[in-house]
Structure formats: C-alpha cells, structure tokens
Amino acid sequence: MIDLYTWSTPNGRKVSILLEELGLDYQVHPIDIQTGAQKAPEFLAINPNGRIPAIVDRETGLALMESGAILWYLAEKHGAFLPEEPAARMQVMGWLMWQMGGFGPMLGQAHHFLHFNPGTSAYAEKRFGAEVTRLYAVLDAQLEGRTHIAGAYSIADMACWPWVARHEWHGVNLADFPNVRAWYRRLRERPAVQRGYQVPTNVGEIPEG
Ligand SMILES: N[C@@H](CCC(=O)N[C@@H](CS)C(=O)NCC(=O)O)C(=O)O
Incomplete structure (x- = not known):
C-alpha cells in the first residue's frame, strides 16, 4: 500500500x-x-x-x-x-531529468508571470515565455515519428503529460506543436491517465488540446 x-x-x-x-x-x-x-x-x-x-x-x-x-x-x-536495457533506460532517464530540471520549472514560472500575475514583469514574461516556446519545440522535435517520448510508453511520458495538460496556463496553442498535440491526445485517451488526472479531486473534463 x-x-x-x-x-x-x-x-x-x-x-x-x-x-x-x-x-x-x-x-x-x-x-x-x-x-x-x-x-x-x-x-x-x-x-x-x-x-x-x-x-x-x-x-x-x-x-x-x-x-x-x-x-x-x-x-x-x-x-x-522503465526499460531494463541500459541505453533505453538512460533515454527515459534523460527525458525524465529534462522534465524535472527544465520543462516543469520553466512552465511553473510561466504560470506565475503569464497566468497569475500578468503585467508585473515584462522581463519575466519574455524570459519564461521564450523558454516555454523553446522547450515545446524540443519536445515536438523529439516526438516527430515517435508515439512516445523515449521508446515505449514510460515514466518520461507520465512526467511531461500533466504539464502539457496545463498548456492554456502557459499560453501555448497545441496546434503550433502538432507532434506534441497528437501525443497529448493519445495519452489523454488512456483510462489510467483519466483516473490519475482526477486525484485528489475531480476537476471535470481534461483540456482537449
Ligand atoms: N521538484 C518538485 C516540485 C514540487 C512542487 O513544486 N510542487 C508544488 C505543486 S506542483 C507545490 O507543492 N507547491 C506548493 C508551494 O510552493 O508551497 C517535484 O517535482 O516534486
């Protein structure tokens, strides 16, 4: 338990x-x-x-x-x-670290300056807005020709997906990142993703993307 x-x-x-x-x-x-x-x-x-x-x-x-x-x-x-084979495993770990060290923290800062406190710092809005765009472009390029971020469905996907579900908060239109959007929508269909999204409280429909 x-x-x-x-x-x-x-x-x-x-x-x-x-x-x-x-x-x-x-x-x-x-x-x-x-x-x-x-x-x-x-x-x-x-x-x-x-x-x-x-x-x-x-x-x-x-x-x-x-x-x-x-x-x-x-x-x-x-x-x-999380694959056992070392090279495949490290690909997953690399993308997990990318999410933990970059994608999550930068999007989180963008939420503060673009969603909760717009107009308080032009510098921060520019800085974090540009990082959001850059990071989405990196993810979009990685997902070109792939169904998941690193090999089979993994904890790298699960780390990134809930952040992409907040795309409206960081001002991203997923239409600008078609590979991210296709991946986001695929994972959104998974029953476990749908159940996990509603923990600890049911917040209603998951953004379509
Ligand atoms: N690096 C941490 C970040 C955790 C984090 O920032 N959690 C936020 C919610 S997403 C939080 O607890 N915020 C409350 C606070 O800032 O006091 C992790 O990935 O677990």
Whole structure:
C-alpha cells in the first residue's frame, strides 16, 4: 500500500497517473497547497521540502519526496514503464531529468508571470515565455515519428503529460506543436491517465488540446 500526499497539480498528477497505470492500491491524502497544508509539521515530517507530491511506501517504510524520484522508485520496484536495457533506460532517464530540471520549472514560472500575475514583469514574461516556446519545440522535435517520448510508453511520458495538460496556463496553442498535440491526445485517451488526472479531486473534463 502506498500513501500518496498530493494535490490537483501537474507534479501531483504524474504520480497518481503512474499509480493508476500500475494498478496499485494507494491511499490519497489531499494536501491543499492553497491553505498551506504543505507546510504543516506532520507533512514536513514526510517531505522536509514542504511541497507535493510525496509518498510513503508502507511495505518498506520509505518516505519519498520529488515527483521524479517517486516515478523512478515505483517504476523500478514494479518493473514497468522503465526499460531494463541500459541505453533505453538512460533515454527515459534523460527525458525524465529534462522534465524535472527544465520543462516543469520553466512552465511553473510561466504560470506565475503569464497566468497569475500578468503585467508585473515584462522581463519575466519574455524570459519564461521564450523558454516555454523553446522547450515545446524540443519536445515536438523529439516526438516527430515517435508515439512516445523515449521508446515505449514510460515514466518520461507520465512526467511531461500533466504539464502539457496545463498548456492554456502557459499560453501555448497545441496546434503550433502538432507532434506534441497528437501525443497529448493519445495519452489523454488512456483510462489510467483519466483516473490519475482526477486525484485528489475531480476537476471535470481534461483540456482537449
Ligand atoms: N521538484 C518538485 C516540485 C514540487 C512542487 O513544486 N510542487 C508544488 C505543486 S506542483 C507545490 O507543492 N507547491 C506548493 C508551494 O510552493 O508551497 C517535484 O517535482 O516534486
């Protein structure tokens, strides 16, 4: 049994999507980041960084923070969505790191300056807007002629997809990135993706893209 501490955000959904894909039993603990629940002492004891998602694996007692590490741990433990063959495995890891180090943080900053606080910093809007466009172009080129980001469907796809689901927040029209749009729509059809998206709360229809 996995305890999942999460909220309805891209980083949280990565993990609920993987848990659904793996068909694991898990208990959801909603951490409402709008009320500051992520800074409560009982949550900080699980994730000292005070951010969602986090898990506790009741079988091993492991408490784990950082969505990328959680995806890696669960994929490794259950032998799925992360190839064993070293070259294929490292391709997946490369794209997982790309998401964790670039795609997620840059899109997150774009949300702050383009979606929540437009007009507060022309520099930040230009800087993060340009990074969003650059990163989508990188992903679009990678998906040319491919159905998934790195080989078969993997944790690299699950890491990126929930961020692309927020394309409206970072001002992207998926029509400008046809390979990303086709991949986004394909994954959107997966029942496990649809279930994982609605954790911890049902937020209604997933953007069509
Ligand atoms: N690198 C972390 C980022 C986690 C993160 O930024 N989570 C956001 C929600 S997507 C959060 O908890 N925000 C609350 C806050 O900033 O206090 C991960 O991938 O797990």
